[in-house]
Amino acid sequence: MKTVSVADIIKKVKDACMSANFELGADVITAFENAKEKEASPVGREIFDQLLENLKIAKDEKIALCQDTGFVVCFVELGDEVKVEGGNLVAAINEGVRQGYKEGYLRNSICHPFTRKNTGDNTPAVVHLELVPGHQLKITLAPKGAGSENMSRVTMLKPSDGVEGIKKFVMERVRESGANPCPPIIVGVGIGGTLEKAALIAKKALLRPIGSINSDPDAAKLEKELLAAINGLGIGPQGLGGSTTALAVHVEVFPCHIASLPVAVNINCHASRHKEIVL
Amino acid sequence: MGELTIQTPLSDEVVSKLRSGDKILLNGVVYTARDAAHKRLVELIGRGEPLPFDLPGQIIYYVGPTPARPGKPIGSAGPTTSFRMDVYAPTLIEQGIKGMIGKGARSKEVINAMKRHKCVYFTTVGGAGALLSKRIKKAEVIAYEDLGPEAIRRLEVDHFPLFVVNDIYGNDLYQEGLKKYARQ
Numbered sequence: 001m002k003t004v005s006v007a008d009i010i011k012k013v014k015d016a017c018m019s020a021n022f023e024l025g026a027d028v029i030t031a032f033e034n035a036k037e038k039e040a041s042p043v044g045r046e047i048f049d050q051l052l053e054n055l056k057i058a059k060d061e062k063i064a065l066c067q068d069t070g071f072v073v074c075f076v077e078l079g080d081e082v083k084v085e086g087g088n089l090v091a092a093i094n095e096g097v098r099q100g101y102k103e104g105y106l107r108n109s110i111c112h113p114f115t116r117k118n119t120g121d122n123t124p125a126v127v128h129l130e131l132v133p134g135h136q137l138k139i140t141l142a143p144k145g146a147g148s149e150n151m152s153r154v155t156m157l158k159p160s161d162g163v164e165g166i167k168k169f170v171m172e173r174v175r176e177s178g179a180n181p182c183p184p185i186i187v188g189v190g191i192g193g194t195l196e197k198a199a200l201i202a203k204k205a206l207l208r209p210i211g212s213i214n215s216d217p218d219a220a221k222l223e224k225e226l227l228a229a230i231n232g233l234g235i236g237p238q239g240l241g242g243s244t245t246a247l248a249v250h251v252e253v254f255p256c257h258i259a260s261l262p263v264a265v266n267i268n269c270h271a272s273r274h275k276e277i278v279l
Numbered sequence: 280m281g282e283l284t285i286q287t288p289l290s291d292e293v294v295s296k297l298r299s300g301d302k303i304l305l306n307g308v309v310y311t312a313r314d315a316a317h318k319r320l321v322e323l324i325g326r327g328e329p330l331p332f333d334l335p336g337q338i339i340y341y342v343g344p345t346p347a348r349p350g351k352p353i354g355s356a357g358p359t360t361s362f363r364m365d366v367y368a369p370t371l372i373e374q375g376i377k378g379m380i381g382k383g384a385r386s387k388e389v390i391n392a393m394k395r396h397k398c399v400y401f402t403t404v405g406g407a408g409a410l411l412s413k414r415i416k417k418a419e420v421i422a423y424e425d426l427g428p429e430a431i432r433r434l435e436v437d438h439f440p441l442f443v444v445n446d447i448y449g450n451d452l453y454q455e456g457l458k459k460y461a462r463q
Binding site: 040047050055058063064067068069109118150179236238242 | 314315342343344345346347348351354355356357359360362382383384402404405406407408409410412413426427428440442452453455456457458459460461462
């Protein structure tokens with residue numbers, strides 16, 4: 001049995017909240033640079049320059065790269081040989097969020113759905129807990145902005161709709177979203193499972209390194225075809241027209257019921273923020 | 280598509296010169312308001328009560344900034360999605376605002392009100408909040424402090440970069456961009 005203290009979890013979550021909001025991964029920066037080279041629109045290329053400059057300022061001055069510092073979503077993989085000591089795991093994550101958002105001068109964006117009263121400390125986080133074999137506690141922390149989350153949808157297609165139906169749903173979603181989710185976007189597509197499983201794997205798809213390819217050849221083919229079609233829409237950086245609407249399409253697949261074909265589209269803005277904590 | 284430097288408050292004469300696609304550098308004052316502040320402003324107008332600032336000639340920026348670090352006027356401050364304000368915007372346009380800054384397409388009702396009352400819709404780069412904060416020289420909460428990030432702030436901006444999306448002649452930069460770059 002391995003023990004992990006809640007004090008350690010709080011500290012790591014606090015630091016991850018801040019660093020996720022100040023600095024993007026190398027995969028995103030490379031994706032910006034590559035897309036800028038290929039972008040057909042001069043205004044689009046200028047937007048990539050602004051995004052790259054923005055990242056530099058955010059990192060150097062420890063200022064949030066986007067004012068929407070997001071809803072903290074945590075995917076937790078808890079090893080069955082790990083014991084959390086000194087308190088509750090979810091409470092520790094929330095305490096880390098509370099401290100990180102205060103210390104990092106990050107925006108508190110969480111409120112009651114009816115009264116709209118702000119909770120004042122960006123909690124609660126959304127925590128997805130999975131029990132796995134082993135001696136490790138892994139937390140993947142992803143602050144998710146609402147501009148792109150609001151453009152996301154789940155649908156229950158008929159089995160007869162098939163791959164063409166899936167493509168149609170994804171394309172309509174991206175087309176209708178236009179400039180709202182801050183393109184260039186990353187499109188997470190969850191296919192199969194149940195209503196909530198499709199949404200969950202669509203969100204997990206957003207955590208993959210940008211441009212990574214699904215090991216399932218059918219899913220990989222769909223990723224490639226959807227990316228080409230989305231970038232043919234002309235929406236472009238910030239919706240002002242151009243050849244880069246999406247930086248990547250990531251598809252995740254799960255078996256589904258013989259009567260169902262659930263499909264979820266979870267859109268991420270270009271601020272693809274996530275950090276991994278391993279204890 | 281031109282490049283212009285303009286100063287607030289905006290007159291009908293200045294607004295008439297702007298065309299969709301123009302690159303603008305804005306100097307002067309803008310007022311921030313998001314969902315909750317819009318709701319309160321429109322309720323005040325409905326009751327005929329005084330507003331926290333005079334609307335004619337002003338620009339409203341849809342933004343909820345991050346808290347300012349000590350010694351800085353403001354934190355990260357990029358645009359939020361505009362369609363959530365569409366239900367309130369025509370009332371404010373009728374009251375004389377001359378510009379709105381946000382991101383994403385507007386409703387027919389908002390676009391019609393803009394044409395009728397000479398108001399333009401600008402956008403700036405979403406997700407570039409750190410960069411944009413450098414163009415904001417002063418920020419002061421003037422109303423609804425209880426709303427936190429959604430309070431109304433008076434911002435003084437210097438060379439704040441914008442694009443004109445909707446002008447008063449019915450042109451729309453989002454539609455033009457699609458026409459120019461769509462491959463299917």
